[in-house]
Amino acid sequence: WRINPEEHAVYLTFDDGPSERTVEILEILREKDVKATFFVIGRTDEDSLNLMKEIVEEGHAIAMHTYSHRYTDIYASVEDYLADMYKLFVLIRDTTGVEPSIFRFPGGSINGYNKGVYQQLEAEMLRRGFVPYGWNLSSGDASGTKASAAQSINNVVGPAKKLDRG
Numbered sequence: 001w002r003i004n005p006e007e008h009a010v011y012l013t014f015d016d017g018p019s020e021r022t023v024e025i026l027e028i029l030r031e032k033d034v035k036a037t038f039f040v041i042g043r044t045d046e047d048s049l050n051l052m053k054e055i056v057e058e059g060h061a062i063a064m065h066t067y068s069h070r071y072t073d074i075y076a077s078v079e080d081y082l083a084d085m086y087k088l089f090v091l092i093r094d095t096t097g098v099e100p101s102i103f104r105f106p107g108g109s110i111n112g113y114n115k116g117v118y119q120q121l122e123a124e125m126l127r128r129g130f131v132p133y134g135w136n137l138s139s140g141d142a143s144g145t146k147a148s149a150a151q152s153i154n155n156v157v158g159p160a161k162k163l164d165r166g
Helices: 022-032 046-057 078-096 118-127 149-160
Strands: 013-017 037-040 061-064
Touching: 013 022, 022 046, 037 046, 046 061, 046 078, 061 078, 078 118
Parallel strands: 013 037, 037 061
Antiparallel strands: none
16 A cells, blocks of 8 residues: 555544454454554464464565564563564464564554663564554543443544644
8 A cells, every 4th residue: 555645634544453352353444444553462273373364365564573472571671672572573474474564563663661672672572674654543441441332432533633744
């Protein structure tokens, strides 16, 4: 897919999967004829591997969100982060046939765990050909409290009108 900077767009992304909700999400996306990006982690059970394949087969983008998703481990050093990401890259490639090119930092682009190594991590990932994709709007579903469907919609629809891709 190509980005046209003149058009308004919303990019729908899902993190931390495949999960027990991925089947439902894929069904809804199929029903609504909507494509999304799935930032996956290293789940190797048969159901998760099949869901990764299904994500790709249905035309969605698959991207990296670290293999272990354990903040204290992945952000311990640049080398630890890169090793974890490489493990996920191989899993996605070997499972789906796709070599992912985009990634998202667990915990957000700059967080309490990676603030000391963030610039080095981003520079090294870019040097290796991977592009970081953060987010600038959240439905609130990942917060400590469970957002209702109505709250999630309100958290996205109004504020999205005021944002751009920058």
